[in-house]
Amino acid sequence: MSYQTVLSEQIRIDCVLFIMKVIGAFIVAFVPGSHPVSVKEPYQAVKIIADNNTDNRFTINSEGCTIPYVDLNEISIRNLINSAAISPSSCPSYKHSLLAENGTHITTVTEHFKLFKIVNESNLKCCYRSFYRASFGASKNTFTRIKFxxxxxxxxxxxxNDEFVKVNCYYNGKEIYKRLFLFTPKKPFTTARKEPFTSERSMYNIIIMGLGSMSRHNFYRTMYKTWNFMKQYEAVELKGYNTVAADSFQNLIAVLLGLNKLQLHNICSPGQPGTLDNCPFIWERFKDVGYYTAFAEDSGKFGVFNKENLDFKDNPTDYYIHPFVKQFETFMKNRQKPQKHNKYQDSVAVTSCIGDKHNFQVLLDYIDSLVTTLDQSKLFGLFWETTMSHDNLNYPLQMDDAYALIIKKLKLSGYLNNTILILMSDHGINSGGIQFTKQGQLEVRLPLLYILIPKLFRNEFKLAYQNLLMNQQRLTTPYDVHTTLIDLLGLSDLSDEEIRRRSTEPYSHNRGISLFLPIPGNRTCQMAEIDQEWCSCHKLVKFPISNALIKSASRYLTQRLNEKIKLYPQCMGLAVAKVIEVHEIIPVYERNVEWRDFQVRVSTAPGGGNFEAVLRHHKGWTLVDDIKRMDDTYKHSCTRDDYVNGYCYCG
Known part of the structure; x- marks a missing residue:
C-alpha cells in the first residue's frame, strides 16, 4: 500500500472518528444517564482497561505468584498524574529553513532566500559533508571519533548517498546556516557467514519499540490511543511481566543476550574491557540467518549503554544512529536543564530536540523510513525511546498520537502482516514523587510488554499462540523475551508437534522460558531468577479474624453486599454471620505501608452464602473490584438479573 493510500485511509478514519465524537456529544447532551469519555481525560477512560482481567481483584493470581490489582488513580498519586501538566518545551521551527530534503536529495529553498538576505544566488555556496563514527583508535569518546x-x-x-550528513551554507563567504540530516540508504547486505544464507520459508520481521521507564499503569494513563490500537489489532499483553533490575542496561542485557550483569562481564569483557563487541547479541543471530539489523535510540547522552561506560568498537548493527544523535546533541546544544523538585513533584524530563522535532519523533520517522527502504528485506530492529518517558509521569501524553500513528501506518501498509511487533519497557518510573508511594513501588517492577502477532503466524502455529495467550496471566521476565526471540530465528521449533514435545521437557526452573511454551502456574520469582528486591509477587499471610480491623472490614463488606440488592425488595438483607478466613496480601520487597490489602472470605445470613473479596484499608475501607461468589447455595432465581441472583436470598 502506498503512502498516499495510507494517508487517504488515515483521513477517512479521522473523519469517522470526528462523526462519532459529534454523535457522542449529542447522546451526552440529550440522553439521560449517558456519560462522556474524553481523550483529554485518559485516567478516566482507562478504568475500563484495568478491569478487563480474568480476576479483576488481582493483576495476576497464579499458584506461584499473586500480584494485587492497583487503581490507576490511586489516591496517593492523584496529585502527580495530570493530563494538563506542564508540557516539554517546543522545538525550534524549521518552517523557514534554507534547506529541505526528500529522502534522496538536499535542496535550497529559494522562496526563503529573502529571510536570509540572499540577493545574488550565485554567491550562495553550501558544503555537503557526510560523517561516520570511526573505530576506537586513540579515543573512546564517541564525539571525537566522528570523522567527516x-x-x-x-x-x-x-x-x-550517505546516512549522516552535515551541511554548512555560506553567503558572500560568511556562514549563514547549518544543519544535520539523517537518511536510510539501502546498504549492501554483508554477513560473516562463509556461505550465503538461503531460507526454505518466509520469515517475520522483528520490530521492538521500547519506552524507557514506562510501567503498564502509566502506559494506560498516558498513551490511551496507542493502547487502543494495540488492543484493536489483538496484541497480547503480558500482565505479569516483571523487571529484573533497577536500570535499563541490565534489563536490556537480559532481553538482548539472556545474561545477567555478572555473566555479561565474564563472557564479553575478559579481553577487551569497556567494549561490548564480543557479546553474543541476539541481533547477530538474526544477521546470520539473513536479516538486516538496526539499533536506534533517541538519546545519546542517556543511551542504554552509557551508564555502564561501555561502548561498541564497531557499529553493532547495519543501521546504528547513535553517532548521529550524539553529534546533534553537541551540535545544537538545546537540551533542557532539569528543574529543582521536591520528593512529591516529578522532575522535568530529559527532553531534547533534533532540529525541529522532538527526539522521539525523529526515532519514529526513522522507523518509518527504514521499513520503507528495506521493504523487500527482513529486518530485526530495536528502537528505544528515553527522552519523554524517563523522568516524568505526564510527558508521555505528548507521544501518544505519534506512536498510535506509526503503528496504524505499519498496519495499513500491510507491513505488520509479516512482522512481529513488540512494544515494551524496562521498568516503571523510578524518579519523582511516585517513587515514594506504595503504588510507585509496585509500578516500577511492572513494565509494559505487548506482542502483536500476525494472523498468518497465529494460524500456522496455533498451539504456540494459545500458550502465549495463556501466559498473559503468568509471571514473566526479560529473560523469557530473549528465549522467545531465539524461537523466532527459524520457527522450526514452533510447530504444534514440537510445542507438544517441548512442553513435556523439564524446563520449569529455566531462567528464560519461551513465551510460546506454557509458563508454569507455580512459577515463583526464585524460579525465574528475579531478586527478591525486584519481585512484584505478594504472599498471602494468615491474619487473625479476631482483630478489630477485621470486624470493621466485616461491617464494610455487609454494607457493600446490601448495596447490590437494595433495589430488589424480594431479596432479604444480608449480614456477615462468620468470617471464615483472612489473609493479608504482603509484598516480598520492603514497601511503603500507605495501604494494606486483605483477602477476606465470609459466610452470610440468611441463606449461608459464601463470598470472598479483596479489601483495601487506607484511612477507611475500599473494595478492590467485585465481591466474588464462592458457592451456589442459592439454588433458585429471585430476580430476572443473573448478576443480582448471585447475591440475593429470597427465602
Missing part, C-alpha cells in the same frame, strides 16, 4: 568527508560544494541541489 571532504566538503562537496553545491548551490541548489545535491544527491544524497
Amino acid at each position: 568527508s571532504k566538503c562537496r560544494l553545491f548551490q541548489s541541489t545535491t544527491k544524497v
